Amino acid sequence: MEVLETAKPWREADADVAEAIDYLEYYGREAIALENGYRPLSLPGEQNDYVYRPRGIALVISPWNFPLAIPTGMTSAALVAGNAVILKPAEPSSS
Numbered sequence: 001m002e003v004l005e006t007a008k009p010w011r012e013a014d015a016d017v018a019e020a021i022d023y024l025e026y027y028g029r030e031a032i033a034l035e036n037g038y039r040p041l042s043l044p045g046e047q048n049d050y051v052y053r054p055r056g057i058a059l060v061i062s063p064w065n066f067p068l069a070i071p072t073g074m075t076s077a078a079l080v081a082g083n084a085v086i087l088k089p090a091e092p093s094s095s
Contacts, residue, residue: 002068006092008067017069019066019068019069023069023073028076034080037051054081057083059085059086060075060088061090064090071087
């Protein structure tokens with residue numbers, strides 16, 4: 001699809017798709033780490049917690065030259081952190 005829609009050569013399209021898959025795998029593992037939480041050092045008489053909270057809405061404006069990898073990485077990072085995403089792909093690659 002990427003070759004047909006954005007006129008990328010097969011070799012570059014394959015690399016772009018492979019990088020998008022790598023982003024999804026990386027941020028999937030990060031989601032597991034966030035779910036497990038982090039317990040900082042607590043001194044006697046203290047209980048310290050470290051909590052991750054979503055920050056809101058992320059806007060992803062992706063470039064035309066990497067139509068899949070960059071928006072996938074940026075979108076998956078925001079979603080894993082619990083944020084909503086507005087994705088605006090580049091016009092030449094959004095068909």
